[in-house]
Amino acid sequence: xxxxxxxxxxxxxxxxxxxxxxxxxxxxxxxxxxxxxxxxxxxxxxxxxxxxxxxxxxxxxxxxxxxxxxxxxxxxxxxxxxxxxxxxxxxxxxxxxxxxxxxxxxxxxxxxxxxxxxxxxxxxxxxxxxxxxxxxxxxxxxxxxxxxxxxxxxxxxxxxxxxxxxxxxxxxxxxxxxxxxxxxxxxxxxxxxxxxxxxxxxxxxxxxxxxxxxxxxxxxxxxxxxxxxxxxxxxxxxxxxxxxxxxxxxxxxxxxxx
Amino acid sequence: xxxxxxxxxxxxxxxxxxxxxxxxxxxxxxxxxxxxxxxxxxxxxxxxxxxxxxxxxxxxxxxxxxxxxxxxxxxxxxxxxxxxxxxxxxxxxxxxxxxxxxxxxxxxxxxxxxxxxxxxxxxxxxxxxxxxxxxxxxxxxxxxxxxxxxxxxxxxxxxxxxxxxxxxxxxxxxxxxxxxxxxxxxxxxxxxxxxxxxxxxxxxxxxxxxxxxxxxxxxxxxxxxxxxxxxxxxxxxxxxxxxxxxxxxxxxxxxxxx
Numbered sequence: 001x002x003x004x005x006x007x008x009x010x011x012x013x014x015x016x017x018x019x020x021x022x023x024x025x026x027x028x029x030x031x032x033x034x035x036x037x038x039x040x041x042x043x044x045x046x047x048x049x050x051x052x053x054x055x056x057x058x059x060x061x062x063x064x065x066x067x068x069x070x071x072x073x074x075x076x077x078x079x080x081x082x083x084x085x086x087x088x089x090x091x092x093x094x095x096x097x098x099x100x101x102x103x104x105x106x107x108x109x110x111x112x113x114x115x116x117x118x119x120x121x122x123x124x125x126x127x128x129x130x131x132x133x134x135x136x137x138x139x140x141x142x143x144x145x146x147x148x149x150x151x152x153x154x155x156x157x158x159x160x161x162x163x164x165x166x167x168x169x170x171x172x173x174x175x176x177x178x179x180x181x182x183x184x185x186x187x188x189x190x191x192x193x194x195x196x197x198x199x200x201x202x203x204x205x206x207x208x209x210x211x212x213x214x215x216x217x218x219x220x221x222x223x224x225x226x227x228x229x230x231x232x233x234x235x236x237x238x239x240x241x242x243x244x245x246x247x248x249x250x251x252x253x254x255x256x257x258x
Numbered sequence: 259x260x261x262x263x264x265x266x267x268x269x270x271x272x273x274x275x276x277x278x279x280x281x282x283x284x285x286x287x288x289x290x291x292x293x294x295x296x297x298x299x300x301x302x303x304x305x306x307x308x309x310x311x312x313x314x315x316x317x318x319x320x321x322x323x324x325x326x327x328x329x330x331x332x333x334x335x336x337x338x339x340x341x342x343x344x345x346x347x348x349x350x351x352x353x354x355x356x357x358x359x360x361x362x363x364x365x366x367x368x369x370x371x372x373x374x375x376x377x378x379x380x381x382x383x384x385x386x387x388x389x390x391x392x393x394x395x396x397x398x399x400x401x402x403x404x405x406x407x408x409x410x411x412x413x414x415x416x417x418x419x420x421x422x423x424x425x426x427x428x429x430x431x432x433x434x435x436x437x438x439x440x441x442x443x444x445x446x447x448x449x450x451x452x453x454x455x456x457x458x459x460x461x462x463x464x465x466x467x468x469x470x471x472x473x474x475x476x477x478x479x480x481x482x483x484x485x486x487x488x489x490x491x492x493x494x495x496x497x498x499x500x501x502x503x504x505x506x507x508x509x510x511x512x513x514x515x516x
Contacts (some may be wrong), residue, residue, distance in 0.1 A: 084342035089465030108385040209346030
């Protein structure tokens, strides 16, 4: 079901629905030559290296929505594909409370080399997939799946689900309206992060210029720690997204550039 | 005094002070093959194509501070060098109230081609210059000079001078403290735009990762419409910046990465 290209993986590539999923922090894989970026193995298991639980939720969601799902095959610490090409944010020298020795004092050339190897194939796959869905399905809706840590810098986070957007909030508004009616989930708009933290890069880069409906979903990772929670969350998200899409109506799926 | 490289111009390249200036919207030049991007000549004279007055202010400031000044040699409409590599914001399909026909429905490949030709040389020159100043002077302070239109979408703007910053506000704080004591200028922090509008890209990309002091200065363009106003504004800015730097103290010019 998965197809591998250099540096990226596309799950359910033949998906025929209007949704296109991305999961930028799906893996904590660090290629051997980076020497663990100077970090202990144990630290590479934590949220600083990836979004635990996000990949299984995204895969289950891709199946439910019949959506292609595009994922980089590298840890966000080597190259964060949800940050601009070659930016220092894509190769952070610090993450939460931890220094990342292998990212210290990188030159522009070193940052660019990582972007060419890891970010460019991801970006091209997302672009190609969105345009293909637009052409063959008449619509493409970008949804990016992330998870966040329940404890950040020693403080517990109450919020359980974040619905994030950049300048185009149509889909996020519709999802929020639905989720807020549901009991049992503490939800926030542009929480625990927002566009001012640079987290809406994929939405901004790919969805906004094409006028595509788009939303970023952040799930607190302690709520998706086992298979049954992951599938349960994917089912809820599939329902929210399909209901939200129906409430927006088909006429408004793309912005005309004419 | 100016040295030309492919696509960029470095004014006062041998400047020996700690300041490094950029002026991303110095020119309204559109290479012939872009066919005016489909716009009337008259529209290319307005603020949508460049920051009127910013270049002469930046050049006078470069002389006063003995600072190198780096400028792309292309209109922001062809490639906005204060936006991320290949982003749609760098080749806007719309600016203020105007459609830009030559930027409509650009593919990722077309956006990337513009980035390679115009953005990459600028970015490399800024990086090289900052590292050279750091090495030879022990400090590098990034100041980017812009102007804004007094009337935006039909509304008059009262603010005359904007002092903008991203995550590191040290220099902006010090400049604001000085400017606010002065009579006769309506000044604002992160106005008329701010980091949420994506305007702090150069600061974020170049200054933050190196821990360099940095600030973005936005001048209302009707205050710098002739030579004497431009030189007068440059003198005031030179004083503010030098006084701000002195108030911060030399010990704090860079953040140690050790």
